Amino acid sequence: MEQKVKNVSPFSSASRNAYVIEHLTNALLELLEEKSLNQISISELCNLAGVGRTSFYRNFETKEDILRAHIKHLFQGWVKEWENEPKAPLAQLVYQVFSHFETNRGFYGLLNKRGLTFLLKDILLELCGFHPEQDVISAYSSAYAAFFLYGWIEVWFRRGMKETAAELANYLGAATSNAT
Secondary structure (H helix, E strand, O other): OOOOOOOOOOOOHHHHHHHHHHHHHHHHHHHHHHOOHHHOOHHHHHHHHOOOHHHHHHHOOOHHHHHHHHHHHHHHHHHHHHHHOOOOOHHHHHHHHHHHHHHOHHHHHHHHHOOOHHHHHHHHHHHOOOOOOOOHHHHHHHHHHHHHHHHHHHHHHHOOOOOOHHHHHHHHHHHHHHHO
């Protein structure tokens, strides 16, 4: 009996998923340069990425999920830095967050241009430690910190990211000392 040769991918499942995620992300960012998210079809995205629709749906439910995953990926380095100094002053935290945005200015500028900065809210809530099952004070304190930060980020984006991270950290120090 003759045995058939199987066509097996040299990639592991994890490698294939990483490949799909990377190509979908790059394709989506390329398409966002030209048009809004709602003008991009899943078929168009998959064609540009060179992956099938099944691969898209195996990894994501929506196009926004690609962007959320990319934001989380970008934040990983900053989170590790923050975890090494959990007792750092608020001004240092703000400096680190805004430095992250400065470093990734092209991507975040694109989010702002396409009206997608709202995608940062859930990630900031998570970074600030919010969990729905927290006690009342902790939950609202986490939300306060996240939305305070989001407000500054949104205004900074709308102003064209003119101020530096260091300037924003200094402004925060001045704003919080004037509020007390």
